[in-house]
Amino acid sequence: MNASHEWLKALVAHDLSPAAVRDLLTARVVTVDELIPLRQDLSKIVVARVVEAVRHPDSDHLWLTKVDAGGDEPVEVVCGAPNVQAGALYPFAPSGTVLPGGLKLERKKIRGQWSNGMLCSARELGLGESQDGILELHVSAAPGTPFLDVVPAGDARLVVDVTPNRPDLLSHLGLARELAGALGKPLVLPAVPGKVAAVPAAERKRSAGRAGPVAVHLEETSLAHRYMGVVIRGVTVGPSPEWIVRRLEAVGSRSVNNVVDSTNYVLHELGQPIHAFDVSKLGGSSVIVRGAKKGEALVTLDGTRRALDERTTVIADATTPQAIAGVMGGRDSEVTDATTDLFVEVAVFDPSRTRAARRALGLSTDASYRFERGVDIELPPVALDRVTALITAFAGGKVDGVPVDLYPKPRAHTTVTLRVDRARRLLGEAIPALEIARLLRTVGFRIQTAPGTEMLAGDEELSVIIPSWRIDVTIEADLVEEIARLHGYDRFPSDLRPFRPSATPDAPQWHVARRVREELVAAGLRETRPMPFVRGSGDGSEYVRVTNPIADNEAFLRREVLDTLARRAEHNLAHRLGDVRIFEIGATFAPDGALLPREEMRAAALIMGARRPPHFTERQPPNFDEWDAKGLAERMAAAIAPGVVTELVPAQADGHLWDVFIGTMRAGFVKRVTLDAPVWAAPAFGVELSLGVVPSGDVAPRGQHAHQGSAVVVSRSHAEYKPVPVTPAVEVDLALLVPESMAAARVEEVIREGAGDLLERLVLLDEYRGKGIESGMRSLMWRLTLRHAERTLRDKEVEGRREKLLQTLENELGIRQRTA
Numbered sequence: 135m136n137a138s139h140e141w142l143k144a145l146v147a148h149d150l151s152p153a154a155v156r157d158l159l160t161a162r163v164v165t166v167d168e169l170i171p172l173r174q175d176l177s178k179i180v181v182a183r184v185v186e187a188v189r190h191p192d193s194d195h196l197w198l199t200k201v202d203a204g205g206d207e208p209v210e211v212v213c214g215a216p217n218v219q220a221g222a223l224y225p226f227a228p229s230g231t232v233l234p235g236g237l238k239l240e241r242k243k244i245r246g247q248w249s250n251g252m253l254c255s256a257r258e259l260g261l262g263e264s265q266d267g268i269l270e271l272h273v274s275a276a277p278g279t280p281f282l283d284v285v286p287a288g289d290a291r292l293v294v295d296v297t298p299n300r301p302d303l304l305s306h307l308g309l310a311r312e313l314a315g316a317l318g319k320p321l322v323l324p325a326v327p328g329k330v331a332a333v334p335a336a337e338r339k340r341s342a343g344r345a346g347p348v349a350v351h352l353e354e355t356s357l358a359h360r361y362m363g364v365v366i367r368g369v370t371v372g373p374s375p376e377w378i379v380r381r382l383e384a385v386g387s388r389s390v391n392n393v394v395d396s397t398n399y400v401l402h403e404l405g406q407p408i409h410a411f412d413v414s415k416l417g418g419s420s421v422i423v424r425g426a427k428k429g430e431a432l433v434t435l436d437g438t439r440r441a442l443d444e445r446t447t448v449i450a451d452a453t454t455p456q457a458i459a460g461v462m463g464g465r466d467s468e469v470t471d472a473t474t475d476l477f478v479e480v481a482v483f484d485p486s487r488t489r490a491a492r493r494a495l496g497l498s499t500d501a502s503y504r505f506e507r508g509v510d511i512e513l514p515p516v517a518l519d520r521v522t523a524l525i526t527a528f529a530g531g532k533v534d535g536v537p538v539d540l541y542p543k544p545r546a547h548t549t550v551t552l553r554v555d556r557a558r559r560l561l562g563e564a565i566p567a568l569e570i571a572r573l574l575r576t577v578g579f580r581i582q583t584a585p586g587t588e589m590l591a592g593d594e595e596l597s598v599i600i601p602s603w604r605i606d607v608t609i610e611a612d613l614v615e616e617i618a619r620l621h622g623y624d625r626f627p628s629d630l631r632p633f634r635p636s637a638t639p640d641a642p643q644w645h646v647a648r649r650v651r652e653e654l655v656a657a658g659l660r661e662t663r664p665m666p667f668v669r670g671s672g673d674g675s676e677y678v679r680v681t682n683p684i685a686d687n688e689a690f691l692r693r694e695v696l697d698t699l700a701r702r703a704e705h706n707l708a709h710r711l712g713d714v715r716i717f718e719i720g721a722t723f724a725p726d727g728a729l730l731p732r733e734e735m736r737a738a739a740l741i742m743g744a745r746r747p748p749h750f751t752e753r754q755p756p757n758f759d760e761w762d763a764k765g766l767a768e769r770m771a772a773a774i775a776p777g778v779v780t781e782l783v784p785a786q787a788d789g790h791l792w793d794v795f796i797g798t799m800r801a802g803f804v805k806r807v808t809l810d811a812p813v814w815a816a817p818a819f820g821v822e823l824s825l826g827v828v829p830s831g832d833v834a835p836r837g838q839h840a841h842q843g844s845a846v847v848v849s850r851s852h853a854e855y856k857p858v859p860v861t862p863a864v865e866v867d868l869a870l871l872v873p874e875s876m877a878a879a880r881v882e883e884v885i886r887e888g889a890g891d892l893l894e895r896l897v898l899l900d901e902y903r904g905k906g907i908e909s910g911m912r913s914l915m916w917r918l919t920l921r922h923a924e925r926t927l928r929d930k931e932v933e934g935r936r937e938k939l940l941q942t943l944e945n946e947l948g949i950r951q952r953t954a
Contacts, residue, residue, distance in 0.1 A: 135294045136292070136385040137294055137306055138289050138292075138385055139155060139292065140384065141289075141306050141385075142309060142310050145321060145323065145324070146320070146322075147319060152169055153169060159312065159313070161623075161624070162622075163619065164294055166292050166294050166295070167293045172290060172291055172384060173260075173287050173288035175232070175234045176234070176288075177282065178227065179254065180203055180226055180228070181225065181279045181284060182201045182202060182203040182204075182253070182278075183202045183277045184202075184218060185201070185208055186199060187220045190212065190245055192246060196213070196244065196245060197212070197218050198212060199218060203226050204277045209250040209251065210250055212248075213268065217266070217267035217268060218267070218268060223271040223272075223275070225253070225254045225285075226251060226254070227252045227254055229251050234259060235260070256269045261288075289380070299606040301504060301509070302405065302510065302605075304504050307403060307404050308405060315577045323520070326520075328527030328528065331366070331523070331533055333518070333523075333533055333537065334533065334537065336364075336539035337536050337537070337538055337539065338540075339541075340355075341353075343538040343539075344535070345421075345477065345535060346364075347419055347535065348416065348419050349419065350421045350538050350540060351423070352542065354424070355542035357447045357483070357487065358447070358482065359483070359542075360481060361482075362479075362540070363538050364477075364480075365476065365533070366478060366531045366534065367476075368474060369476055371391050371393055371471050372391060372392055374389055374528055375392075378395055378528070379395070392529045393525055394469060396525045397410055397521055400524070406480060406513050407481075407509070408479065408480050408517060409501075410478050411476065411478075413475040414474075414475060415456075417454065420452040421450075421477060422450045423447065425444060426443060427444070432456075432464050433465045434458065440495055442455065443494045446490070447460070447483060449479065457479075459481070459483050459488070459491070461491055461499055476525070476531075478518070480517050480518045481514065482509045485506050485508055488502055489502075510602050513603070518537060549598065550597075550610055550612075550613055552598050552610055552613045554570065561617065570617055573621060574598060574620070577616070578603070579616075580601075581597065643826050643828075647719050647735065647737070650825070653770060654737075657769065660717070661716070662718050663718070664698045665688075666722075667684065675725075676693065677690035677691065678725055679691075691731070692722055695736050696740060699716055699738055699807075700820075702716060703742060704810050705858060707812060707815050709860065711858070714742045717740070718738055722736050732827065735824070735825040735826055735827075735828060736822055736825060737774075737825055738821065738822040739820065740819070740820045742757070743816045744816075745757060745758050748897055749898070750900045750915070760804070760806065763804050764782055767794050767804050767821040768782070771796050771801065771823060774796060774801070775796045780796055781795045785805070787803070790805040794823060804820070805819070807819060859921060861921060861923065862926055863920065866918045866920060866932065867918075868939070868951065869914070870916070870950070871911050871949060871951075872913075874912060878914055884942060884943055884946055885918070888938065889920070890935075892922060892935065895917075895918075896919075897917045898914060898915070899917050900915040906954055920935070
């Protein structure tokens with residue numbers, strides 16, 4: 135939503151800058167994504183000081199001035215203003231500037247003297263109509279300072295990211311209500327300037343009534359929660375006053391005419407969508423809210439003919455639809471320059487039906503955006519009075535008869551009981567009942583008091599009446615949320631307490647783990663989260679035994695993270711997956727002679743198989759070797775201790791390749807990992823580095839998630855997990871003759887569609903041109919890996935899928951299999 139800073143100031147008088155309002159709203163209630171100064175046509179204007187002013191030798195009204203505009207030397211400017219004087223500050227437009235009126239300034243001679251820009255008046259800057267001379271600035275700013283930095287010239291637009299649960303903030307009134315509560319200032323709806331027609335009190339009915347001469351009928355009470363209307367006669371449609379045009383432009387809306395602008399003004403001011411019909415174009419002087427009939431269509435205000443769904447709510451006259459309720463009006467009854475009599479609709483339409491209509495029509499508007507999220511049921515009477523005042527002030531006319539108010543099921547105010555002790559336990563801080571009541575009252579909540587007294591009924595519980603515009607507050611926890619934000623999140627203490635997250639900074643070890651994780655994911659490794667249990671070896675004295683193990687064959691806690699990564703690699707190899715790149719950040723345990731073992735956080739990585747994916751330019755990529763592992767260790771060490779010298783020293787321990795030193799401390803090792811592997815498997819290499827010892831009795835560092843289950847899961851990143859497949863895969867090679875003019879990507883698209891959900895992997899292995907291939911063609915070979923998630927594929931099934939795929943390729947692309 136776009137909001138105007140000046141518009142907000144009109145509702146809540148304050149002296150905050152636009153940036154201060156942005157920061158206050160963001161900290162208190164809603165994020166302001168962007169702050170846009172609206173007078174960017176003044177961006178090249180700077181503050182300048184006149185250092186010398188003398189009469190022009192060839193003119194009795196011109197001055198020759200030297201102006202300090204922040205450059206190395208003063209510039210010469212010819213000025214015709216009578217009030218220019220040396221030492222004063224003025225707005226200065228250098229040569230090349232385009233002024234708001236469209237005039238581009240160029241260096242030129244005036245009466246034989248060069249002028250390099252212009253000292254500007256308020257009128258030339260679009261800041262007023264004064265012609266008394268150039269605009270003297272009474273500011274404390276150095277020459278060359280941008281004019282907009284020191285002078286509040288024009289409005290500023292706040293781009294507000296309103297969440298779906300706060301539709302009350304989709305208006306200046308809603309934002310101003312929050313400002314008023316934060317600043318302790320009154321919220322006032324400014325009076326409409328001009329002659330305003332009196333509006334009689336609306337006559338409330340359930341589903342049918344009259345607004346002056348127009349009969350209004352709500353065919354089904356579920357179509358609109360409330361529907362009001364008023365007839366205004368004798369209007370003169372024309373341009374709107376300048377101030378309302380500027381207000382609408384400030385929020386990104388264009389001016390149409392004084393009637394439409396009045397409805398749009400109330401939309402942005404109060405959050406209430408409004409539509410005006412030309413009464414003379416309503417057949418039978420009737421307005422009927424009903425569902426669309428089969429085969430009906432409507433030409434909307436944008437000139438598009440739209441077929442209507444039977445689930446769409448329409449506003450119709452006696453015979454035909456005239457508007458799509460809550461979305462857009464129809465062209466046949468729109469207000470034009472010839473319109474003199476209006477029927478003005480102010481309603482609250484059903485959110486779900488509005489959303490269904492908007493989706494069916496593919497049409498989103500400011501009105502539908504608000505109706506879908508929910509409009510305050512108590513707002514229509516205020517909005518009807520407001521829009522009537524604006525229309526009659528700008529376009530003349532008077533109200534004909536009594537407005538109608540169709541309100542089928544009046545809503546009672548919701549009351550929620552707030553237990554003060556419950557609020558204290560949820561917030562972690564005791565806020566007195568009187569302070570809670572004060573905070574809630576600042577934004578419109580009411581506190582029920584004991585009869586005949588202004589005191590609260592008791593300190594233990596508060597009976598809170600929810601304002602009609604806060605449709606998001608329905609239970610006690612919602613009120614506690616309100617108390618927290620109104621009290622100020624930054625005012626809560628940062629010490630650790632039960633049941634409440636702390637503002638205490640994360641442990642340094644967690645930040646180290648995050649850096650290592652990001653480095654390894656960037657290197658193409660996948661994170662695993664296995665359980666830290668191992669089989670042990672020898673007599674088990676070197677391992678910590680679990681008192682009550684999950685499984686007897688894994689009754690010990692690991693000493694190295696690579697112990698469990700090795701088992702995961704073997705699990706992959708058992709399923710013919712030989713290209714393994716996995717890592718884990720987790721704890722190791724060693725006997726320490728104390729009650730608790732020595733627990734240490736480590737990062738470990740295991741790599742084996744192809745160094746990179748296969749490609750038709752490289753039939754068999756090289757495998758990982760010890761030098762790849764050495765390079766990976768260096769990257770991990772740099773992430774652990776940025777800027778600290780890392781050294782890898784040939785290792786003395788059996789099976790280790792290098793010991794890794796970060797500074798002077800041995801941090802870990804690189805080794806060749808011994809696996810129970812088939813003969814075709816490539817060698818495996820591992821890196822394991824320490825992130826620090828966990829003190830006894832301490833919890834795992836923040837950010838280390840609990841391991842879940844005993845089966846390994848391997849992910850594309852550390853956030854997306856997939857199980858290793860347990861059924862065998864089948865590889866099928868397709869050599870196809872493809873025209874030179876056809877992209878391989880197009881062929882691959884058809885293969886993917888034809889192979890269906892059995893396709894696990896598709897790789898382009900080879901490209902061939904030459905003997906046996908006719909001119910204008912090339913041979914491309916793809917390898918398809920097919921796998922069923924639950925069973926082994928049968929040969930007949932695979933061959934049938936292959937034949938069907940070849941037939942599809944020939945039918946759709948005209949390509950065939952290469953046979954020689």
